Amino acid sequence: MLTGIDIGGTNTDIAVLGEEFIAHKIPHGVSLSQILKHHKVSGRVGVSTSQPLNMLVTGTGLRVLLITIPGPGLAPQGVAVGGCIDHRGELVEDLEMHQVHEAISSGNPEAIAVCGKFSVRNPVLEDAVAETARKYVSPDRVATSHPIGFLDFPARCAMVKANASILRTVLGITQEVRQVSPGFLYFKGDGGLAQPTVIHGNPGLLLNSSPAAVALGVRYLTGISEGLIIDIGGTTTDLVPLSGGSPLMKTLIIEGRDTLVPSVASTSLPYGGDSVIVGNSLIPKRQGNARAFSGDLPTLTDALNLAGHRIGDSARSSVPAGTSAMQVIDWYVDTLVAMIQTIDPEMLIGTGFLSPFLIPRIASRSGVPCIVPEHASSANALGVAVSRVSLSLAVHADSEKKRMTVNGQVYPYPGKAGPDLIEWAVDETRALATAAGASPADVRDVELVSFSTYDVVRGGVRHERITDLVVQIPPGITSEAP
Amino acid sequence: MTTAIVFCESYFLHEQAPTHPERRERLQYTWDQLLEEGLLRDPRIRLVHPYPAPPEAVGAVHEGSYLDFLERASLKGGVIDGDTNVPPGLLHRALLAAGGAMAAADEVLAGSVTNAFAMVRPPGHHAGIRGGGGFCYLNNVAIMTRYLQRKGMERVLILDWDAHHGNGTEEIFYQDPSVLFISIHQSPLYPGTGHLSSMGTGAGKGYTVNLPVPPGSSDEVYYYLMESVIVPLAHRFHPDVIAVSAGQDNHFTDPLTSLALTASGYAGLMARAVALAGDLCGGRLIAVLEGGYSVEAALPYTNLGMIAAMAGMDFSGIREPAAYLWMYEEASDPGALQEVRQKVAVLKEQLHSKWGAF
Structure with missing residues (x-):
């Protein structure tokens, strides 16, 4: 059984994939420990969270x-x-x-x-x-x-x-989840799973995991290899291009500085189902839920209800006096279509809770065919559930100094240099991935990403060798996924 | 300012013998330093991939019989001199080094960068018209100079500050008034040429300027030569572009030489050359790596210092780690400056008929 938990800014989604598919959506405001008390998770558990990124984006991190x-x-x-x-x-x-x-x-x-x-x-x-x-x-x-x-x-x-800035928050999430799932794994921004101990050393690996999760979820649900995912959330709408079956990768920029941390490329529009209506458009702000979900201010979701849909408690939905619900929806659709036209995709794939209500309209307006797969509203959590342990080992070994570091951590020098070290690194990668809970089939293929080795010469004498190599198990869908 | 760095991992691959001083390790630690500094992602830096120099570019400098020899020797190996053998596959790597200098020139000519550094191996300035030597096979800076001239840069100032005299470059341009060749080098030292009295011949008389310096010469000597000889001559020559044969074996830790330039001095020297190019030729300056054999104590810092100076970065923090400073005390000789002053006085008299008083 595979479980994916996606702790978003608006909801927490849980997807359980076993003999049948079960999905839960828990609104914002319910604590993780409360959620996990009521929704028993089992099997391998993966957790993605946008909380650390939100802290950085909103400036609520520490000084x-x-x-x-x-x-x-x-x-x-x-x-x-x-x-x-x-x-x-x-x-x-x-x-x-x-x-x-x-x-x-x-x-x-x-x-x-x-x-x-x-x-x-x-x-x-x-x-x-x-x-x-x-x-x-x-x-x-x-x-x-x-x-x-x-x-x-x-x-x-x-x-x-x-x-x-975010370590404390991440440690807090780890503590909460471990209470119900001691062996859980975190879902990273590159689309792979990793043990919490790895993440605690570099919690930035969690940042921007949402596009990676939705990309994996869509690939699992549809098998579509070329297209543009439109993931309509509560606060934002994210566009994730797929090419050759995979999302495009870039590096993560924080506060205008490149961190070189691999991350799935996406474009984010600051409007979603909970964006507040002002006049006949939306403002890039979430002030609680839509009225249809017990909120106070009318949002895009409420506009959809006034246009004839039945989302949540649609009787509570209203729009401000003088506002046309249809014009609000058109404004959102047109804003999105303008962005889609710059990407020129072959197909639109809608995900997120509101996608069945908006994607057909967006497709019609942009002239691009669309699909809203079954379970589209749980694509993120599903992507986390079907992900696999990914691992990259960057090895630097200096046989003269008898010193080796792996991903910046000091390792006992294994007494090997040059090509002999490749075999060691491959075995170590498999051992680490297996210890993290990866299945034998998932650790079978370990890629050699780069390798270089050279002599250290002093006084005209060849002393020893320096070897650099990178091996990895890339992110992907686990062989355990049904 | 934007600076191009021409480099590719193929420049690691040339190897005469595993323990040869001119080996892969020369650039490996520098590359690590550049990566760790994040320099290659800096918007002021542009990484450029080299291409092999085409036959006509190489043929504009070297005789066909020598190139035929290199081609044959590159198949099974050969020998040029006691320090220089031809390992199998050499010719392609030598062409890639010469083409690296040309790629650097391309960037500067196109105006995509202000200046460029061809961080190439193998080096070139000992390679003459008919043969190589001193770890050199093709004269990268000379091939680039002729290329620049074909592209309309008529007057080229070559400033060679490698610790060894650039005898190959001198020979190639000895009769040529379109190229002002100025060399600062340790004397006595290999190859034993580069005397004060060697000033060019025929139409090229006065266009070769040799500045031999004694062991122990440090930053102040190089700065003095820059201010008292190189800058005034450059103003008289008025080049269209400045090429620097940027050897780094004048560092105080270099195992093959006895000079005492520091990483800071190296950056300072390059900053002066960059300023000179700014004054005279729109900033057009292309540096080509020559020697430099202190692979750990010097090259990561001297290369970084040079690039930082070229790109207009703050290089005040670039220096050798404290663990090496004791070697400076042993290498430097405060008396060197006085000796050089005397030589410069003689040189100025010799050059007076060509360049007037300076």
Whole structure:
């Protein structure tokens, strides 16, 4: 049995896929623990959440101090402290710990992010700063950059700052879900599942998971490989292009800075079923539910009811005096059609609760054929349910230093270099994925993404070798999906 | 300012022998540093892929018989000199290095960037008309210079600050008044050429300027030469473009030389060259990597410093880690500047008839 839980800004959706398909939609305001008390989840449980992203977008995250250990190089971001790890992971300048204390004392932060250059080759300085930081703020408000795992100091700075802001929320969600499902997995922005311990090192992996979830859900429901998913939610409408059966990938931008974290490409329109009506159009704002769902202010959902649909408690729906419900709907449809025309898709695939009421109208107006699959309103949760464990291991091994890091974490050096290390990395990937709950069929194919190895020569003598490689189990639909 | 970096992973692949000083490791740590700095995503940087130099471009510099030799030797291997052998498959990699310099020129000529750095291997400035040597096979900067001239850049200033004299480049342009070749190099050192008195011949007399510097020469010597010789001569020559043979073996940790330039000095030197290009030729400057063998202590920082200076970035934080600074004390010689001042006085007298007082 596969269970997907999608904690959105408006609803929490649960999809259970076993001998039959069961879906639940729980409105905003009900806590996760209450939901899980009433809806027993079983089998493998995947959880996606837009809460961390919403915190960042709405600016309700914590006030974060970014402490950097830039060493020699380009002008640093954040508050820089002395100390240096070089490209080989060697400690070549000691940490100026008094500067760390000064930075925190004068910054009075709510959370602290730590980013050292080349920390993914040796995290010792980042760990030392973090240890000190935890004396000033609680441990769930301190994040380090090395678990992000790749070379790019500015990108890690951007990501770790977000991580420090959202870590506490993510730990809270983990605690709640674990009470009912100890072995649950998180659904990432790239469309794969990962263990909570992986996510706690880099909670930014959760960001923007909604487009990935809906893309997987649509692929499972329809098998359509070319088209444009239009996912109509309460707060936003997201457009997710599909090409060759997969969504397009990009990297995640936070506060205008590229984090290099892989994420499904989508375009978001700031209007959805709960957007408030003003005049004959909508404002990009959600102020509670639609009137049809016990809210106070008339929304797009209420306009649909006045146009003849029966959504929720349609008798409660109304629109402001002087407003034409049809003109509100036309305004939304036209806004969306203008965006669709810039993408020029072969087909529209509607998902989300309101899609059966709006997608045919959008298709007719844009001249593009459409489909609203069965279970369209649960496509996101379904996508989470059918996803599989995905894992990427970036290995850097220095046989001279007898040092190895995997995704920025120090690993015992396995005594292998060059091509011999590939086999080790493949086995390790399989072991980690299996430990996370992946089925044997899902770990069969491990891709070698990149490999390079070269000699370290000193004094005209070949000393040892440095090897870099990346292996992965890419995201996709689990072989366990019925 | 926008700077093109010409690079591809094929530049890692050239290998004369696993332990040769001119080996993959030279660029590997630099590449790591550029990745970690996020430099390649900076809007001021444009990464450009090279192409193999076409036969006519190479033939404009090197004799056909030498190119035939390289082609034959590239099949099964061959030897040029004690330091330079021809590993199988060499010719394609050498053409890709020369084409990298041409690709850098393309970007600058098209105006898509202000300046460009061809971060190529193998290097080229010891390669002459009829043969290679000193780790070099094809003269990348000379092939690019002739290419630039065919594209309408008539007057080219080549500034070669590799620690070794650019004897190949000097030979190629020795009689040519369209190219002002200025070389700062350690003396004595391989290849043993580049004397103060070697100034060009025929129509090219006065268009070769050699600035030999003694061991221990540090930033101040290079800055002095820039201000007292290179800048005034460049103003008289008025180039259409400046090419820099950007060797980095003048660093104080380099195992093959005895100079004492720092990463900061390297960035400062490039900043001066960039300013000169701004004053004289619309900023058009193309740097081509030559030597540099201190793979860990120098190259990640000198390459970064040079690129930062070219792109107009703040390079005040670019330096070597403290763990290496003791080597500077051993390498630098404060007396070098005085010796160089005396040589410059002699040089100015020699060049007076061509360039007047400067």
